[in-house]
Amino acid sequence: MTRRGALALFILPLAGMVTPPAKARPLRIVCLDDGLAETLLTLGVTPVAVADRGVWEKWVVEPALPPEVADIGTILEPNLEFLQQLRPDVILSIPYLDGIKPLLERVAPVTTIGIYTPDGQPYQRAIEATRQLAALVGRESEGVALIAATEACFSDVRQQLAPLSARPVYVVNFLDPRNVRVYGEKSLFQAVFDRIGIRNAWTGETNYWGFATVGIDGLATSDDARLAYLEPLPEGATGTLTESPVWNAMPFVRNRSIMRLPAVLMFGMLPSASRFARLLTAALMAENARG
Numbered sequence: 001m002t003r004r005g006a007l008a009l010f011i012l013p014l015a016g017m018v019t020p021p022a023k024a025r026p027l028r029i030v031c032l033d034d035g036l037a038e039t040l041l042t043l044g045v046t047p048v049a050v051a052d053r054g055v056w057e058k059w060v061v062e063p064a065l066p067p068e069v070a071d072i073g074t075i076l077e078p079n080l081e082f083l084q085q086l087r088p089d090v091i092l093s094i095p096y097l098d099g100i101k102p103l104l105e106r107v108a109p110v111t112t113i114g115i116y117t118p119d120g121q122p123y124q125r126a127i128e129a130t131r132q133l134a135a136l137v138g139r140e141s142e143g144v145a146l147i148a149a150t151e152a153c154f155s156d157v158r159q160q161l162a163p164l165s166a167r168p169v170y171v172v173n174f175l176d177p178r179n180v181r182v183y184g185e186k187s188l189f190q191a192v193f194d195r196i197g198i199r200n201a202w203t204g205e206t207n208y209w210g211f212a213t214v215g216i217d218g219l220a221t222s223d224d225a226r227l228a229y230l231e232p233l234p235e236g237a238t239g240t241l242t243e244s245p246v247w248n249a250m251p252f253v254r255n256r257s258i259m260r261l262p263a264v265l266m267f268g269m270l271p272s273a274s275r276f277a278r279l280l281t282a283a284l285m286a287e288n289a290r291g
Contacts (some may be wrong), residue, residue: 017187023122030108032075032097033058034181035115035269041065041129042146042271043139048086057230060265075217076100084109084134090136104202116267118208120186123195124219146270153274154195157281161196165283168201169193169226170252171280173266174233177240177247181266185209188268189256192277198284201225209267217246226257228283230264259283 003291031037031047036055040047041063049070050056070086071078080103083091088108093101095114104110113127113132127147135184136213172180184202187210191202201222206212206218219227227250241247252258259277265272 014025019213026044027089028087029090029137030072030086030094031092032104033092033094033113033115033245034265035126035267035272036092036094036129036267037065038063038267038271039133039134039146040124040137043130043134043137043142045139046247047092048088049083049271051078055133060268060272061263063271078104080107080148082222092133106284114208116186117268120208122186122208122210123191123273126188126273150270150274153277154192155250157196157277160281161198161284165197165199167224167226167257168199168222169228169284170222171228171230172219172263173230174237175213176234177237178243179213180219180229181211181213182219183211183266188266188273189276192273196277196281198280211266214243215246217251219252223251224255225252226259226284226287227252228259228261228280230261230266233262257287259287273290 026045029040029047030049031040032051034050037050037056039045046066047069050065050070052074053065062114070082071097074084074137075097078100078194083104089184089236091104091108091110093104093110093112095117098112101110101112109170114127115122115131118123130143130146131140134146134186171183174180182202184206185207185208186201186203187195190200190210193217202212203221204214219225240269247253261283262281264276
C-alpha cells in the first residue's frame with residue numbers, strides 16, 4: 001500500500017466526526033421605520049419589534065406584520081426599558097429620529113438609513129437602502145430580486161395604462177373634510193407616476209417628504225384631472241364632503257372621476273411603490289370600464 005493510500009485510510013474514519021460549522025444566529029433587529037420594516041419582511045427577515053403596530057395595520061397593510069413582532073411604542077417615544085429587554089443586535093432608524101439616537105445607542109448600535117431627504121430622490125434611495133439591508137441580513141440575492149420585481153411591475157403597469165395615460169391624476173390623503181395632503185415632486189408616488197407613464201395633476205411645490213397641505217379648492221387647477229384618494233378617511237369626512245359646495249364644484253366631482261384607493265404607505269420603499277402602482281392601475285381600469 002502506498003503512503004498516500006495509508007493516509008487516506010487514516011483520515012476516512014475522521015471525516016464523519018467533523019462537526020459542520022453552526023449557522024450564524026439571525027440578527028435581532030428593531031426597526032423604527034415602516035418602510036425599512038416592509039423591506040425586511042419582503043426580504044424574508046422578520047424584525048423582533050417595530051414602533052406602533054396600530055400605524056402599520058392602518059397605513060401599511062401589506063405585507064402583513066407577523067403577530068410575534070413586538071410593539072415598542074410610538075416612534076418618537078419608544079419604550080426604552082422594553083427595548084433593552086428585547087436585546088437587539090441593531091436598531092434601524094431614519095434621520096428624522098436623530099434627536100433620540102443617543103438614547104437608542106445606550107441599548108444597541110444604531111444604523112440610520114435616509115430615504116426621504118431634501119434632495120428628493122426617494123425611489124433611488126430606496127433601491128440603495130434595499131441593497132444595504134440585504135447585505136446586513138445576508139439576503140443579497142433576495143435584494144436583487146426585489147429590485148428587479150419592482151421594475152418589472154412598473155413595466156407591466158405602464159403597458160396596461162398606456163391607453164389611459166392622457167388625463168392627469170391627483171393623489172391625496174384627506175386630513176379633514178376641507179384639507180388634503182397632495183403628493184407631488186419628491187414623493188414616492190411621483191417616482192411611480194414617472195415610471196408608469198401617468199402625469200401628476202399636482203405641479204405645485206412640496207416639502208421634502210413629497211407633499212403639500214392645501215384646501216380642497218387648491219385642487220381646481222386642472223379641468224380634466226382625476227382624483228385618487230387614499231384610505232383611511234377621517235371619521236365623518238364622506239358625509240361632510242357630499243354636502244360641501246366647494247367639493248361639489250371640483251371638476252373631478254362633476255366629471256365623476258374619483259377613485260378610492262386602499263391604504264398605501266406614502267413614506268415607504270419598494271414594496272409600497274409596487275403596491276401603489278398595482279392599486280392605481282386597478283382603480284384607473286375600473287373607472288375606465290364605468291365610462
